[in-house]
Amino acid sequence: MQLTIESLHIGMKVLHPHYGVGVVRSLTEHTAEIAFDDASRTIAPNSSELTSAEPTATLSDQQMPLEALVRQISQAVVEALGLKEEDTIVEGLANRWQDGTLVLRSVDTSLQPKEVPLETFFHKIVMIRNNLRVLEQKVNASDKLSDADKFDMQQYITRCYGSLTTFNVLFKNKEDQFSTK
Helix, strand or coil, rough: CECHHHCCCCCCCEEEEEEEEEEEEEECCCEEEECCCCCEEEEEEEHHCCECCCCEEEEECCEHHHHHHHHHHHHHHHHHHHHCCCCCCCCEEEEEHHHCCCEEECCCCCCCEEEEEHHHHHHHHHHHHHHHHHHHHHHHCCCCCCCCCHHHHHHHHHHHHHHHHHHHEEEHHHHHHHCCC
């Protein structure tokens, strides 16, 4: 079925009888800028025998890509059924903290408390641990630092680990916890 300018959308794959398959990059009132393998070309769809290169469906005389139709219908079904995404288990977070919330309350009761999902907080703690490990490796591998400088920096890193031991209660496995050793 030959396409009209109204049936095109940006990102749509189209087939031209001479230039092959291309992707619509922009649209004007009467033309489409289409990127083909060899070059971008300005095409007037109403007079060029341009057809869709992707599966389509026609509903109530409206044509749209099949992928977009399926996505739209799937989302509508999920919403209509009241389904939600399955809860994800965060690896490494102790089971008792899954789906938990960290609440920060100010002594000033006029201020709203800040709530953070424990999964988000745990992820940030793990990222700090991972970055400290990378820093530790870089310090130890550095050929520009003296042994004394490496020792001093290692002491700072060890103290950071020590400060973070407060959060060991969040970890499922003891070997993942912070340690000053």
